[in-house]
Amino acid sequence: MIDKNDGTARQFTTRDNLPLVVGVDLGGTQLRAAVLRGATVISRVALLTGENPEPDRVVPRMFQAVRQVIEEAHIAPDQVAGIGIGAPGPLNAHTGVVFDPPNLPGWKDVPLGDLFREEFHLPIFIENDANAGALGEYMFGAGQGCTDLVYLTISTGIGGGVINEGRLLDGTSGTAGELGHITIDWRGRRCNCGNIGCLEQIASGTAIARQANEAIAMGKGDELLNFALAHPEQDKTANTPVDNKIESITPLHVNTRIVAQAAQAGIPLACEIIAIAAEALGVGLVDIIHIFNPEIIVIGGGVSQMGELLLEPARRIVATRAMRVPRGAVRIVIAKLGTDAGLIGAGALTYYNT
């Protein structure tokens, strides 16, 4: 049990003489590990989580990845100050138990913290991946110098991490900050989480791809489909959210990246789909501003790499809908650490907790 009441987290620059740590970022698609000194990556490894990510298969691969990065960094395990793990929520950061993440089928109440402690005999810290990203951006990224930060990660799903007065908001079971699962359309579509009309249902990468593929299935997407066929992806294994269910129904499908590229090329259906996602994102940002009155909202995750295509219309929603005072106090920016925010933040858990 970690008592976080003793003080606020410190912020560092990479020039500080920080101890070496290991960060592990467990995603639904990829498993990454690194030896880090602050935000500096000493060694790193990335593996696919695999199609059957049961804990019996994935946890040993996590151990293996950690051993590999320690070896590649040419250090002894006892030179590592701690191992921090960012994993899909919901999970309890205090007990290190991962409950039942929608993005990790087969996981149910896995005592990941204890399993790592038995394997490595090092201090082990766990947070959900969005909290880890928040910590990374707060300590080493866009949020340096701020005390009130909200991190929103948009990829397959949408996750949130909240830093309030220098502390991670955990809640009583460690599941606070599920900002992808705030309701913006109370009589809308059911979300994987069981709720209805969640932000994630409209603005995530999965939602963007789903809307495109639904339109294609209804015969309204010929222009988009032709664009996709004319722009084959360079890297089919890239971390682009695709709705697997739809993939299995229609062999001709598009993913989020193609929709974004098509929107940039001015294809009307793609523009419309991105406009809807951006509007929903703007509504989510208004909610975050009203709820937390943060200094900065940092937007990360694969979908955030669309940049201003998504952010500019979302900012316009904020300008017209959010209350004057908290609106005037907030900056909305893209993650400075990019897709490494969660990995660097996982490593930073050792600095935060010790």
Add this chain to the structure above:
Amino acid sequence: MIDKNDGTARQFTTRDNLPLVVGVDLGGTQLRAAVLRGATVISRVALLTGENPEPDRVVPRMFQAVRQVIEEAHIAPDQVAGIGIGAPGPLNAHTGVVFDPPNLPGWKDVPLGDLFREEFHLPIFIENDANAGALGEYMFGAGQGCTDLVYLTISTGIGGGVINEGRLLDGTSGTAGELGHITIDWRGRRCNCGNIGCLEQIASGTAIARQANEAIAMGKGDELLNFALAHPEQDKTANTPVDNKIESITPLHVNTRIVAQAAQAGIPLACEIIAIAAEALGVGLVDIIHIFNPEIIVIGGGVSQMGELLLEPARRIVATRAMRVPRGAVRIVIAKLGTDAGLIGAGALTYYNT
């Protein structure tokens, strides 16, 4: 400036030997003040805020109310450890400036803290009224023994106050916790705050009365109107939310309390309106559970006095929509301090801050 990083707020029982404090609860309708020892009211006064609540008129009345309760408590001013004020937000709790509350027309960036300090030469603490209510319930009410509490007050509007690990969530400008202004219907009706589809627009007392009066204006409310005429209110000055705009259009109007009574009597239109408000409240509770993962949600304000009529269907929404783990961790209860939560909490600001 108050540094709240030094420790968490303590919780007391009324048996503790607490210093005397003054609490002031400034509402859009009523201004109340009390000398308190913990949750025990030594003396109290209540005045109407008046139809023209400009600061030039209201602030001197606040001073007068404070002098009066001190006099009636038979104590000298220097026996008071501090004066705490709960006022409508948005305001900055750190600087004591009240910005532009929709429920206090004519107020704009009023330095209420400084004005009180000049008048009384005592420690002065200010919070928005919902934060004061949260503190009251946390220290002396339904939240005793909890560290993570959300207070939702439903009356004319809907306000929120959040206690996380024993600390009030203030945000960077002191406006955090505006839980009435989270969007649940992103393409719905515009709210007074400028946002669209706020929880307050659907579930507040004003919203309940508005929907009833709109139905009456469209000729669909004869049964409800007959019920209202057969059940004249005993106390016309009671603090029941009424939409004044509609009042001026149709002389035959009903207020929130009548709608609740009619729903209890089984009048279909009233049942339908309360069902909509309860559904929206349930959606708001799901959002609060996903965002904060609190131990307890305390519901206060005049509309909460409907009790199970509103709460039972809202709890059913929570049971079907909220995520398993945080749903299992939360209790949803009515405020123990009733309509005194904000007044007792205003007094408790001195305990919290010193």
